[in-house]
Amino acid sequence: MEALGDKAKARDRARECGVPIVPGSDGPVPSAEEALALVKKFGLPVILKACSGGGGRGCRVVRKESDVLSAFHSATSEAEAAFGDGSLLIEKFVTKPRHIEVQVLGDKHGNVVHLFERDCSLQRRHQKVIEITPGNNIKQEVLDSMYADAVRLAKHCNYENAGTMEFLLDNDGEHYYFIEVHLQPLNISS
Secondary structure (H helix, E strand, C coil): CCHHHHHHHHHHHHCCCCECCCCCHHHHHCHHHHHHHCCCCCCCEEEECCCCCCCCCCEEEEECCHHHHHHHHHHHHHHHHCCCCCCCEEECCCCCCCCEEEEEEECCCCEEEEEEECCEEECCCEEEECCEEECCCCCHHHHHHHHHHHHHHHHHHHCCCCCEEEEECCCCCEEEEEEEEEECCCCCCH
């Protein structure tokens, strides 16, 4: 859980085992000035995301370069107040993606299984409103690859619990990117 609970660490683990991630910073961005430099590197739009927590808090979509500094400061402040950690990542903003989650279960023997997908695309302020399962109109080969990547990432981290691997599926329905893990602290290690 420690290897996946922080978004920056989870991105690192995904990168290590070949799971596709959204292009973005290699870790937390230390300053608003570095955020601006990364925006120039990746282009707009980008999303600033709190490394800790969830629920859309500490997230800002930036569509204009002139908004980077104020968005960085407000997202940092919100993340610090909400989670006690103001660190942020920057990622290329995937426009109108589908938010697809794959539930996994891992035990202390290294076994990991997936429990298929949920489509959590209906959201308000980066917070899902409805989960639909199975997801509609997703190519089976894309789903199979997403399932395999969710299991591979969990195995790579010796994951022992229930967890939800979250992905963005782009508009063409062909490319997906790992974004984070939602951890469910259960004891299923026997």
